[in-house]
Amino acid sequence: MLRGFYTAASGMMANQRMQETLSNNLANAYTPGYKADQGTMRAFPELLIQQMNQTTVPTRSGGLNLPAGKQIGSLHTGVYMQETVPKFSQGDLRETGIKTDLALLNGNLPDDNGSLFFNVQDEAGNLRYTRNGNFTVDGEGFLTTTQGYYVLDDAGSPIQTGGMDFDVSENGTLTAADVTTQLGLSYSPNSFDLEKVGNGLYAPGEDAAPIVDARAGGGINFSISQGFLERSNVAPARVMTEMMNTYRSFELNQRVLKAYDQSLQKTVTEIARIR
Known part of the structure; x- marks a missing residue:
């Protein structure tokens, strides 16, 4: 559960940095010669989830327990904004x-x-x-x-x-x-x-x-x-649309984070009631 907590938090931080980049582009929309920054997102390395189990192999002396595993799938561990790169297209x-x-x-x-x-x-x-x-x-x-x-x-x-x-x-x-x-x-x-x-x-x-x-x-x-x-090569309408999408993504990660927090709170409360 804590891993999902950190994954949602990393998404919020990446969206915040992207929002700052877009805000700076919008603020310089009328700065002569300004070249808009483009943020690049990158995922953290994935983790492979595998079920750990054991199997019993019959032998003359009774049985031999051997480790056995089953691959479940991969787990994403978050995202971050790697860098900002200027877009050098010609302005009007x-x-x-x-x-x-x-x-x-x-x-x-x-x-x-x-x-x-x-x-x-x-x-x-x-x-x-x-x-x-x-x-x-x-x-x-x-x-x-x-x-x-x-x-x-x-x-x-x-x-x-x-x-x-x-x-x-x-x-x-x-x-x-x-x-x-x-x-x-x-x-x-x-x-x-x-x-x-x-x-x-x-x-x-x-x-x-x-x-x-x-x-x-x-x-x-x-x-x-x-x-x-x-002129700058910033398209204000496009930047505002990207800012709205980034804000929605931030809100979604925030809701996931809140859900994890409520689950942790409920877990701690119920464990404390056990006698």
Whole structure:
């Protein structure tokens, strides 16, 4: 009985984590470039139930007792949410008319799970990757993200625009009054190797495939639209439906847990009455 108690409890914990993931997706439904997280469920190892018995074999001296068993079946021991994986499908575009807004569009890519990213520098000076092209220009004239991270060029240096008046071509060439540079763009052949590090930034995970310059790799096509933003790939209606299903599953496990608790309480009470 206690094993079933823990199995139902593990289901509640897995549903709670899934609900948190879905809630975070819904909260970022209108964050530019946001990629929805997908939770993956995994079952704990099953147990094989076998009936333990014995059989008597007749002998000259009377009989010999030998162990005998009968396989009954398997017993599930619960479920847990193994990990969350971003879904890197292309989001729709929204026109803003603001020159600092840039949308990165994937073209024909050589890998099914490949994706393109803007290069930015975080507060610690590390190279990070983002799909959020909602940029701005700081007081010193550098192109930055809304969090203040420098947007990098193809040489890995912050981009100096001198102001808000600049143009970006489809191939990522930025032209201002006195500067022409290429936006830093990277390509990951397997975007599932990337990990979210906060504020819409990604970093290579452990044993990640090498991330290359998007212009140096063969067969990588892309385009940049100035004055547009890539929407998140979150479908609010679908997420709300998944949240309702997850909540119902949580309630079912809760009822099972309550039934086990009532059975245990009844068992203890009746045993205490035996004289």
